Amino acid sequence: MRLVVWLTLALFLSFLCVAMSLPVTSVFVSTRLGFSNALAGLAVGAPFASTILTRGLAGRMSDHRGGKYCMVRGLVVYAFAALVCLAASWPGASASLAYGVLMVGRLLLGLGESLTLVGLLSWGFGIMGPQASGRVIALVGIGMYGAFAVGGPVGLALFDQAGFAGVMGAAVLVPLIGLLMALPVPAVVPAGGERPSFWRIIGRIWDPGLVVGLQGVGFAAIGAFMPLLFLHRGWSHAGFGLTCFGLAFVLMRVAFGHLPDRIGGVPVALASMAIEAVGQYLVWTASAPVVAFSGAFLTGLGCSLIFPAMGVEAVRRVPPHLRGTAIGGFAAFQDLAYGLTAPATGLLADRFGYGVVFLIGGLAATLGFATVIAIARRDRAQIV
Numbered sequence: 001m002r003l004v005v006w007l008t009l010a011l012f013l014s015f016l017c018v019a020m021s022l023p024v025t026s027v028f029v030s031t032r033l034g035f036s037n038a039l040a041g042l043a044v045g046a047p048f049a050s051t052i053l054t055r056g057l058a059g060r061m062s063d064h065r066g067g068k069y070c071m072v073r074g075l076v077v078y079a080f081a082a083l084v085c086l087a088a089s090w091p092g093a094s095a096s097l098a099y100g101v102l103m104v105g106r107l108l109l110g111l112g113e114s115l116t117l118v119g120l121l122s123w124g125f126g127i128m129g130p131q132a133s134g135r136v137i138a139l140v141g142i143g144m145y146g147a148f149a150v151g152g153p154v155g156l157a158l159f160d161q162a163g164f165a166g167v168m169g170a171a172v173l174v175p176l177i178g179l180l181m182a183l184p185v186p187a188v189v190p191a192g193g194e195r196p197s198f199w200r201i202i203g204r205i206w207d208p209g210l211v212v213g214l215q216g217v218g219f220a221a222i223g224a225f226m227p228l229l230f231l232h233r234g235w236s237h238a239g240f241g242l243t244c245f246g247l248a249f250v251l252m253r254v255a256f257g258h259l260p261d262r263i264g265g266v267p268v269a270l271a272s273m274a275i276e277a278v279g280q281y282l283v284w285t286a287s288a289p290v291v292a293f294s295g296a297f298l299t300g301l302g303c304s305l306i307f308p309a310m311g312v313e314a315v316r317r318v319p320p321h322l323r324g325t326a327i328g329g330f331a332a333f334q335d336l337a338y339g340l341t342a343p344a345t346g347l348l349a350d351r352f353g354y355g356v357v358f359l360i361g362g363l364a365a366t367l368g369f370a371t372v373i374a375i376a377r378r379d380r381a382q383i384v
Contacts, residue, residue, distance in 0.1 A: 003185055004124045004136055007071075008143040011120055014178030015144055017078045017171040018047065018113060019151020020158065021085065025106070028088075028164040033095040043099070043106055045339070050110030052335040056198045058118035059328025063195065063321055067123025068187035070324070074115025075182065078175035081108035086168035112175070117144070117331070122324035125315065126188030130323075131261060133315045137308035137327075138257030142250060149246055191321035202329045204317045207375055208310035209333035211269060214368035215306040216337030218280045218299050218361035221345060226283070226296060229354040235289045241296040248300030256305060265312035266376045268305050273369040276302025280362035284355050295358070302365070307334065313375065 026040035062070040084105030088098045117140065124136035158167045202209070226241040260268050279298030286292035314330040315323050345357040 001128065001135075003127050004139055007120055007123065007182060007185060008139045010075075010178040010181035011116065011140060011143040012147050013181070014075055014078055014116060014175040015113075015147035016151045016154070016174045017082050018109060019147045020155030020167055020171055020174075021082070021109070022148075022155065023152050024155050024159040024164060024167050025102070027159065029099065029102070032089075032164065033099055035095070035099060039099065043102055046103055046106035047110035047113060048335065048339050050107045051113050052332055052339060054111050054114040055118065055328040055332040055335065056325065057328075058114040059122075059325030060195075060198070061115070062119050062122035062324030062328075063190055066187050066190045067119045067121070067126060067324065068182070068185070070115050070119030071123060071182060072119070072179065074112045074117075074119055075175045075179040077108055077112035077115060079172050079179075081105050081112050082168050082171035082175070084108060086165060086172065089163070089165040089168065114328070116175075118324055118328045121327045123188060125320075125323050125327075126190075130315060130320065134260030134265065134308040134312040135258055137311040138253050138260075138305070141304075141307060142253050142257075145246065145249060145253075149250070190324075191319070195322065195325075198325060198329060201318060201322060201325050205314040205326055205330055207371060208265075208313040209330050211273070211368045211371050211375070212307050212310045212330065213333035213337040214364045214371065215273065215276055215303050216334045217341050217345075217364035218276050218358075219303045220338045220341035221280065221357045221361040222283075222296055222299055225345070225349065225354050225357045226292070228349075229283070229292070229357075230289065232354055235292075237289065241293055244293045244296040245300040245303075248297045249304045252301050252304035253308075257308065259305065260309040260312045265309035265316075266372060266379065268309035269313075269372045270369065270376070272302045272304070272306045272309065273365050273372055274302070276306070277362050277365035277369060278302075280358045280365055284358035284362060299361075306368075 022044065026044050029035050029040040029043050058070055058074070061073075082105070085102055088102035088105065090098070093101070120140055121136060124140065125133055128136055155167050158170055162169075222241065222245050230237070230241065276299050279295045279300075279302055282295030282298060283292050286295060311327060311330060314326050318326045345360055348356050348360070
């Protein structure tokens with residue numbers, strides 16, 4: 001456990017590279033480079049696209065060469081990506097050239113995220129064994145989302161004091177610190193065995209992947225549209241909804257992250273999807289800020305354990321030498337949900353108002369609940 005906690009701390013520091021750059025990239029593109037909000041949004045979302053496309057690569061690398069091999073290379077890519085983004089702030093570069101360089105750096109950042117996250121999960125599974133898969137996933141999530149909570153304010157403060165170059169200079173350093181922490185930890189030799197295609201593995205884990213994708217709709221709805229809902233309705237403290245969500249998410253992971261390993265992923269996911277659905281419906285029907293805050297808190301409680309709960313189910317379905325590929329493909333379902341939710345629901349919000357976004361989040365969680373029931377029924381039928 002101590003080794004995985006140490007590596008999670010390394011991930012936390014390294015993931016600040018992503019978190020610090022997230023809120024300042026759009027500001028840099030729109031104010032410094034003078035481009036449109038659409039191009040600013042494209043730059044913000046570029047790592048997300050490359051992450052989806054490289055999850056399979058990261059999974060195969062961790063299965064063939066080991067989780068440490070994969071994570072270490074991810075940390076190096078993180079640092080190099082931040083260096084490329086730093087070059088975009090060169091004073092003599094034209095706006096078009098700077099934007100092009102920035103996009104290359106942002107795409108590399110997504111590759112670094114795939115290699116680092118999948119590598120660490122695979123490494124953690126090897127250190128702690130399959131019986132602790134849920135705990136490993138929960139710990140890694142705490143490291144990631146803790147970095148998001150800290151990195152955003154730190155990035156904005158650095159941007160105010162030292163500009164975009166200052167933020168990206170710091171983003172070069174933090175994954176190198178994480179690298180120095182990870183290197184002394186012993187590697188786990190990957191297990192041997194037949195290695196089927198990526199898509200055959202997806203065929204084994206598609207339904208837990210679908211569940212984690214459906215929970216991601218509510219997660220993305222809170223992150224992208226809750227502040228806009230508050231602003232549109234004239235309510236104060238627009239950012240507090242995200243605080244409620246994040247606080248509930250982290251508290252649930254810390255207090256109950258062991259549950260998927262102890263009682264199984266299906267019952268945890270069943271309760272979690274129900275809680276998330278109630279939270280999303282509360283935000284949809286909210287007539288006052290306190291109701292919306294309560295809905296955001298319940299959404300955080302519900303979302304928190306679904307990834308580790310269904311991750312346990314996905315890992316259980318494959319032999320040890322395929323766990324890296326399985327967790328990479330599994331995570332891609334969530335990535336896809338994050339990437340599609342904002343633009344798809346944004347179009348509906350333009351026509352029907354921001355409340356409809358959370359109705360869709362509630363319906364997605366309800367469908368996820370039904371999918372977990374189907375998984376439970378299938379598992380019982382196989383036992384019989």
